[in-house]
Amino acid sequence: MARYTGPKCRLCRREGVKLYLKGERCEGVKCPVTRQRSLPGQHGAKRRRRPSDYSLQLREKQKVKRIYGILERQFRKYIEEAKAAKGEAGLVLLQKLELRLDNVVYRLGLGKSRSHARQLIRQGQFTVNGRKVDIPSFELSAGDKVGFAKKTLEIRKNLIIPDWLSWNKKSNTGTVKKVPERERIEQDIDESVIMEYYSR
Numbered sequence: 001m002a003r004y005t006g007p008k009c010r011l012c013r014r015e016g017v018k019l020y021l022k023g024e025r026c027e028g029v030k031c032p033v034t035r036q037r038s039l040p041g042q043h044g045a046k047r048r049r050r051p052s053d054y055s056l057q058l059r060e061k062q063k064v065k066r067i068y069g070i071l072e073r074q075f076r077k078y079i080e081e082a083k084a085a086k087g088e089a090g091l092v093l094l095q096k097l098e099l100r101l102d103n104v105v106y107r108l109g110l111g112k113s114r115s116h117a118r119q120l121i122r123q124g125q126f127t128v129n130g131r132k133v134d135i136p137s138f139e140l141s142a143g144d145k146v147g148f149a150k151k152t153l154e155i156r157k158n159l160i161i162p163d164w165l166s167w168n169k170k171s172n173t174g175t176v177k178k179v180p181e182r183e184r185i186e187q188d189i190d191e192s193v194i195m196e197y198y199s200r
Contacts, residue, residue: 003069016064017188051155057197067187068097069114074137079198090191091182101128102136104146107165108174109156125150140176143178147173162186 051059065075082093097103102117106128111117118136120126127134127149128140140146161167164180 001047003071004066052195057193060193062196063192064187064189065096067114068100068103069118070097076198079195090195091193094140094182094185094187094189094191095179096139098185099140099176100136101126101133101138101140101146104140104174104176107162108146108167109159109161110174112151112156125153129133142176143177144176145173146175147171 036048061075065071070078078093078096079089082089082096087091098107102111102114102121105111105117105121106114110126111120121136122131122134124134125148127147128138129145130147132149155167160183164176164178164179164184166175167173169174
């Protein structure tokens with residue numbers, strides 16, 4: 001399985017926003033995005049000219065890929081599926097990304113970050129509707145239930161679970177109540193710019 005193994009804080013600095021790739025570190029004072037305003041690299045501190053439309057589209061696309069931990073080939077498949085589906089392609093794309101198992105595990109507070117959630121899923125820690133699933137990109141749908149396969153994990157404290165998900169403390173299971181609407185997807189993403197990039 002191909003994956004990015006380089007420094008994660010560098011990705012946040014390149015995009016200029018917090019992507020929450022390192023869990024609790026991103027919320028503390030040690031986050032490099034808040035401490036270092038310049039871009040990473042030798043020439044990051046130099047003054048940059050005004051970005052072109054293509055540059056803005058590329059940065060938005062890269063930001064989404066890095067948030068959800070997806071590489072280019074898999075992201076293109078999501079784009080093609082979104083274009084083929086009914087409805088607005090940009091919204092369908094974001095819904096597909098939000099309904100990935102690794103993202104749902106992260107949103108439920110069972111993983112410190114999406115990469116941590118992927119690691120736990122690969123270890124076979126979770127079930128979907130009672131069956132063990134070890135594929136992080138497994139796409140959930142409304143009504144699916146996510147539970148523990150092996151042992152009880154710690155849930156992140158002070159976590160606000162999105163309203164399209166629910167958590168049952170007695171059975172230790174999370175439920176996808178519905179497909180998230182655009183207003184409920186909290187990420188600062190301009191999906192129309194991404195679709196323009198792939199419509200060239």
